[in-house]
Amino acid sequence: MTERRRILIAGESWTVHSIHQKGFDSFTTTEYAEGVRWLKDALEAGGWEVVYQPAHVAARDFPLTAEALSAFDSVILSDIGANTLLLHPDTFVRSKALPNRLESIRDYVAAGGGFIMVGGYLTFQGIEAKGQYAGSAVEEALPVTLDRFDDRRETPQGIVPKVSASHPIVEGLENVWPALLGYNRIWPKDDAAVVATVGDDPLIVAGTHGKGRSVAFASDCGPHWAPPPFVEWSGYAKLWQQIADWSAGRI
Template sequence: MKKALLLGESWTTHMIHQKGFDSFTTTEYVEGGREFAAALREGGWTVDHLPAHTIETAFPADLDALRSYDLVVISDVGANTFLLTRAVFNASASEPNRLGLLREYVLGGGGLLMVGGYLSFSGVDAKAGYANSPIGDLLPVEVLEVDDRAEHPEGARVRVLRPDHPALGSVGEVWPALLGFNRTKPKGGADVLAEVNGHPLVAVAEAGRGRTGVFTSDMSPHWAPPPFMEWTGYAPLWRALSTWVAGD
């Protein structure tokens, strides 16, 4: 049985409601990625999810713990969450570099999949910051160093380049449109399997003894609209991509 670790896909929204003279606040916590996790579990996978705020304390402590997973998925959580724990940021203590551990994990045979979002790749205001991180050069695309979001409320069309590649799960060449994605550049030696508005959408590569992959749009709303989430190819695509990156 394959085992995956999903990192991120959670957020807290703190809102100020102003009504004339008076105001009040509300706070909402949301977890995404449920459909992604369900797709893998339906295929026989075990999926552990570490929401963004738990990465600091619950991220695998060493390489052996990481190697208990066949696949690590980073989705919509920036590099700073891995690098700036309270011990480092507040107490100036030295700790192992979590992204450095992920690099060792991949080069030693692990699978790493990055999925798009406002805090993936470069992200909003370039705050995700993965270009110069320890895993940046392992990804099958070149991460930009500027705000890389491409917003397409009209719908961005997907073009499948390698429909027979096993990482696409035989879902065909007609995919629902997406509402946005992270812009990246193709990298030599990698395989771009699908494009969105001419930019890489799905790409895969070998990295040392391991493999890496990207899906540069969301696994959940908002960039993944209802037609994509309800698409019959949604679950087969994620199962196939995850399985390929994990090494099968």
């Protein structure tokens, strides 16, 4: 029997507070949403057991130590800022000292774990540089270096990814993929492999840290940067399955 693979996804959730102004009067509404379903479905179809923590859950429940993270073959951060992992509620509210979870991710990868960062407004550096991963322990584990400022590249006209290197992550996928609507600008480290590009910039970069492997995917796994033609693309599931499998040393 094939051993069950476990992956932890943290992030890909948000809450929107709206003010409705109607003349003299106004009222507010609140909506909670998640953008993980395409990625989660793709990984589960590939045999992965997915443990999903929305951002507000990850703030408290994301594993504190590298040892706790070792329960997973790979870990994905997607559109979740560094502060959510740095400021555990017990630290922020009660001033309790706890492990630095960014350092725990780095140490987990160095010990042989798999790690994937997916782009968005709050990963890498993100909008107004609020992702805040530049200069952190997580950047040490990534196969890329990060800008210290807002690193978004908005491409509302669409930009088409292209495979740039032979690699297990893109094995069996067509060379030209559906267009994306934006991405984070990242810089590959010297020993990393640029697997796919968008224009002159990297889209997928793969590398190692210690005994483990890490992957940077510079765009989103769902809307808005990954529009319906991308998430409905026949190669979408295979791409994410192979990213996860490679990160965990399975291919």
